[in-house]
Amino acid sequence: MSVHLTARNVSRRYGVSTVVNGVSLDLEPGKITALLGGSGAGKSTLLRLFAGLEPLDEGEIRLGDQMLSAPGKTVPAEKRRIGLIFQDFALFPHLTAAQNVAFGLKSRGKAAARTIAAEWLARLGLTGRADAYPHELSGGEQQRVAIARALAPEPAAILMDEPFSGLDPALRGSVRDTALAAIREAGIPALLVTHDPTEALESSDAIAILQGGRLLQQGLARDVYLKPDSAAIAAALGPVSRISGPDMPAGLTGQAVPAGSELVVRPEGVVQDETSPVRATVVTSQLTGPLCRLLLDCAGQELVALVPRMTAPKAGAEIGIRLDPALTFIFQSADS
Numbered sequence: 001m002s003v004h005l006t007a008r009n010v011s012r013r014y015g016v017s018t019v020v021n022g023v024s025l026d027l028e029p030g031k032i033t034a035l036l037g038g039s040g041a042g043k044s045t046l047l048r049l050f051a052g053l054e055p056l057d058e059g060e061i062r063l064g065d066q067m068l069s070a071p072g073k074t075v076p077a078e079k080r081r082i083g084l085i086f087q088d089f090a091l092f093p094h095l096t097a098a099q100n101v102a103f104g105l106k107s108r109g110k111a112a113a114r115t116i117a118a119e120w121l122a123r124l125g126l127t128g129r130a131d132a133y134p135h136e137l138s139g140g141e142q143q144r145v146a147i148a149r150a151l152a153p154e155p156a157a158i159l160m161d162e163p164f165s166g167l168d169p170a171l172r173g174s175v176r177d178t179a180l181a182a183i184r185e186a187g188i189p190a191l192l193v194t195h196d197p198t199e200a201l202e203s204s205d206a207i208a209i210l211q212g213g214r215l216l217q218q219g220l221a222r223d224v225y226l227k228p229d230s231a232a233i234a235a236a237l238g239p240v241s242r243i244s245g246p247d248m249p250a251g252l253t254g255q256a257v258p259a260g261s262e263l264v265v266r267p268e269g270v271v272q273d274e275t276s277p278v279r280a281t282v283v284t285s286q287l288t289g290p291l292c293r294l295l296l297d298c299a300g301q302e303l304v305a306l307v308p309r310m311t312a313p314k315a316g317a318e319i320g321i322r323l324d325p326a327l328t329f330i331f332q333s334a335d336s
């Protein structure tokens with residue numbers, strides 16, 4: 001039966017700096033939780049605390065009702081039944097793909113270990129590569145072997161630290177989809193550490209945003225994206241334009257933006273609408289794939305819009321704009 005992996009008020013200090021500060025996080029079975037944050041936010045440290053790779057200073061970590069970590073007590077990593085996947089694959093170079101996957105299955109006996117390893121390799125689309133050594137495999141294949149190796153012993157949870165960021169962008173999507181499908185099917189709690197907001201949104205069921213060692217917000221990916229608690233959280237999940245209350249172009253919002261507040265809007269929330277009385281000048285218009293990114297000047301304020309390529313205006317054009325209320329947020333300014 002699958003159980004939750006939970007952290008309660010967990011803190012970790014190095015000397016005088018607290019790099020994980022009072023974090024509580026509940027990882028649900030069958031769900032992938034993305035831990036998102038910039039460099040130095042404390043993401044890897046929190047993962048290492050869950051893994052038992054280092055002790056905590058305050059709080060506790062539990063797997064179901066089993067206490068894994070508390071101050072002065074750390075169940076060692078190898079006794080936690082938690083699978084780990086890192087960016088650098090960390091395969092044993094002298095073992096084949098099948099031997100790497102079978103490595104953690106010794107207690108099952110040789111024949112059973114071989115069968116289980118073959119099943120996992122097949123599940124991750126690696127049939128035919130079982131006898132290859134890591135140096136004979138592509139990066140995407142190596143990472144799929146690492147994922148098979150982590151899942152084969154039927155761990156109680158899985159922790160991944162930037163597992164896809166070392167892969168070629170062309171490969172990344174398909175390796176990620178295969179891997180995450182296998183993880184979801186295993187029905188165990190999974191933590192995905194990433195600094196990439198698109199990856200966090202595309203891959204996870206829940207998102208937790210870490211900044212300066214503190215958890216700023218956690219919830220369903222969709223809720224955090226559409227209902228961020230602060231401008232910093234909105235910005236952590238992708239590009240935004242910000243305009244402070246007193247500088248607001250007339251008519252841009254349907255609601256008052258008081259002094260001391262700021263408006264935050266996502267690029268896809270700035271909609272081209274020729275019936276709108278609010279006018280903006282296109283400063284630059286750049287193709288980014290199926291969409292064009294427009295830099296707009298609206299009464300002296302900068303706004304970024306993403307519009308369909310086919311109807312995108314050129315630089316110098318004057319266009320009508322309106323804001324999509326679902327992607328427009330008003331917050332108290334951080335410095336007010």
Ligand SMILES: Nc1ncnc2c1ncn2[C@@H]1O[C@H](COP(=O)(O)OP(=O)(O)OP(=O)(O)O)[C@@H](O)[C@H]1O
Pocket residue numbers: 014019037038039040041042043044045046195
């Ligand atoms: N063993 C250690 N001793 C001292 N300081 C450490 C140690 N490990 C991490 N730190 C510091 O703790 C802070 C958080 O580091 P951590 O690696 O957890 O961040 P991160 O969010 O994973 O960043 P990145 O995305 O850059 O890997 C950083 O300031 C780092 O320098």
